[in-house]
Amino acid sequence: MSAPILTLDKVSKTFGNGPAAVRAARAISFSLHAGRALAVVGESGSGKTTCARIAMREYEPSEGRLLYKGKPVDAAGSKEIADYRRSVQMIFQDPFASLNPAHTIAYHLKRPLMLHRADIRGAAVDEEIKALLRQVKLDPEIVAPKYPHELSGGQRQRVNIARALAAKPEVIVADEPTSMLDVSVRLGVLNLLSEMKREMNLGLLYITHDIATARYVAEDIAVMYAGQIVEWGNTGKVIDNPAHPYTKLLLSAVPDPDIRFDDPNAQVSSAEADETRRRSAATQETIREVEPDHFVRAA
Numbered sequence: 001m002s003a004p005i006l007t008l009d010k011v012s013k014t015f016g017n018g019p020a021a022v023r024a025a026r027a028i029s030f031s032l033h034a035g036r037a038l039a040v041v042g043e044s045g046s047g048k049t050t051c052a053r054i055a056m057r058e059y060e061p062s063e064g065r066l067l068y069k070g071k072p073v074d075a076a077g078s079k080e081i082a083d084y085r086r087s088v089q090m091i092f093q094d095p096f097a098s099l100n101p102a103h104t105i106a107y108h109l110k111r112p113l114m115l116h117r118a119d120i121r122g123a124a125v126d127e128e129i130k131a132l133l134r135q136v137k138l139d140p141e142i143v144a145p146k147y148p149h150e151l152s153g154g155q156r157q158r159v160n161i162a163r164a165l166a167a168k169p170e171v172i173v174a175d176e177p178t179s180m181l182d183v184s185v186r187l188g189v190l191n192l193l194s195e196m197k198r199e200m201n202l203g204l205l206y207i208t209h210d211i212a213t214a215r216y217v218a219e220d221i222a223v224m225y226a227g228q229i230v231e232w233g234n235t236g237k238v239i240d241n242p243a244h245p246y247t248k249l250l251l252s253a254v255p256d257p258d259i260r261f262d263d264p265n266a267q268v269s270s271a272e273a274d275e276t277r278r279r280s281a282a283t284q285e286t287i288r289e290v291e292p293d294h295f296v297r298a299a
């Protein structure tokens, strides 16, 4: 594996003080590598977004270090910080709020080019805008002059991906990039991210509450619960053979696509439903008892 581009090294983040303090992230360690994706999965409030924001330098860690190419970011000079800002780009959850309704799509792509790509000026800017839109499978002639409200949610998220790519990043942080999209277009956006990762050799941090989607995008997976990584490893191995009760619980919530609505076996009796609820509560209890240092690593 190539040397890590970005590393969270035993990073913790606490919000507030005293008894009301929230330990959103506890001793989190992971690295992002060129051409590889890490999925960080967990339910709402498990600390995923806190990790993404630390990676984006929006939050300072309370403990631990953020490393860029092996060097601590907090000790970096202004040139290295500028390099980091270009190199690590984010795709937001909400494709509607992240584009300015008053500006065309071309304008949205021109800004990062002017900011981060001094090598491209004049007519080359328009050519690059077209190339970026083609890269995300949008027709530049149709899409470039449009305003955000004229596009669908899926198309807007593709524009957001193109905008992130405009900076020529090495790492993309995608925080729930499909959760606000129509189900029918989610897979297309995930496949596009996966393709970009391969073709542009990007390190990808894919944050999601939906463990089933990790398989489409990420080679590696880290499962978060209550601010900690409780299980991590190869995505296929963890999903096919989960070792931690919380990972099992997340997987048990994934619908089985092979069960048809008219399948008599899909009917759940009230006794079975009660049993499922009882087992789920028991699993939650087990999770609460997990010691902070109880981690599981896939073989």
Ligand SMILES: Nc1ncnc2c1ncn2[C@@H]1O[C@H](COP(=O)(O)OP(=O)(O)OP(=O)(O)O)[C@@H](O)[C@H]1O
Binding pocket: 015, 016, 022, 023, 024, 042, 043, 044, 045, 046, 047, 048, 049, 050, 051, 209
């Ligand atoms: N700025 C903040 N101030 C205080 N508490 C915060 C802040 N940001 C997050 N938290 C708390 O930290 C915990 C982890 O939140 P975080 O947003 O990282 O979880 P998440 O797994 O990303 O959840 P979601 O999917 O709902 O965004 C939660 O209890 C949250 O309320």
